[in-house]
Amino acid sequence: MLRRGNKQKHRLLILSLILIFSAIFLLLSSKGKRLKSRLALSNVKWDSYQSSVQFHPTVEFRNGTDVIWQIPDLPKAVLFLAHGCNGRAVNFWDRSLSCPNCVGLPEERLIVLHALARKFAVLTISSAGRCWSFGEERVIVKNIISWWIEKNKLQKLPLVALGASSGGYFVSALATDMRFSSITLMISEGLFDKMDIPKSYPPTIFVHMPKDNVRMRAISRNMQALRQKGIDVAEIKCMEFPLTPSLLSDKIPGLDESVSVSLFNLFSEEGFIDESGHMRNDGRATQWKIALKKRKTLLSDKNEWFHHIQEELNLAFAYHEMTSLQTVQILNWFESHMS
Known part of the structure; x- marks a missing residue:
């Protein structure tokens, strides 16, 4: 009887240990899935999240404005980023010894990190005023970009651009002055109703938030106008998502x-x-x-x-804000239109 009782206790102990280890495994698995879910918000591949990309930008003051850039080893393309109203070039870069005044806003910095990891040389320029203007400033920025490309011997690389809000309007106009392989207009319908659209206009992807119904309708009209010119267009709709504690x-x-x-x-x-x-x-x-x-x-x-x-x-x-959540799709769009 004593031996049989010991066997039963032994079985119960083994069963208890199995249940404890199973619970621990499920808990860790659940935490991993939640973390992967959060990372999926920014389209970061789980295996590549621990990126070796580091910020070490070069800062220069040229033609009355801040110019900040970083060039990865063996770059495949040049990406010009235009901020929105109240933005600055410093928002795209973390504070560092080379850029002590940099701010590193969460969405802007992630766009840059993604781009650098994909071997895009990244160039950011501050607008002269609170928002971008569309006259002389276009000439100034065009000259800065051209000077920078020549200085760094990047003339053979495709040139692409992303502009958000006011920066989107600016990029849509700048695309008539410069040869971009493709462009991204984020939370912006562009200035297409105020300019002639040449047939050589670059492929354009609109990244927008449907909650802004007025802008969404304007984007639909402009996409139709570009298609009628034979220009490749696409859109990415950005939806709301819940906050989590972390x-x-x-x-x-x-x-x-x-x-x-x-x-x-x-x-x-x-x-x-x-x-x-x-x-x-x-x-x-x-x-x-x-x-x-x-x-x-x-x-x-x-x-x-x-x-x-x-x-x-x-x-x-998800009404009107810079977003890095769709950066993978945006960079895929750029890469699919390089010439």
């Missing part, structure tokens, strides 16, 4: 995960997000900074992250 720390280098979780809880308590984590209103219309003052210790000395957080809240609502 999303802000995942997207903003230096922001601690505990702070990200606290901010998520604050947004939930204040009713800024619904039960599924979706933003109830555009980030710009959400009084999260006022609510944050109630938690004086949460971000009391981290004001440099306010713009970073604001960008991610805007993006989650």
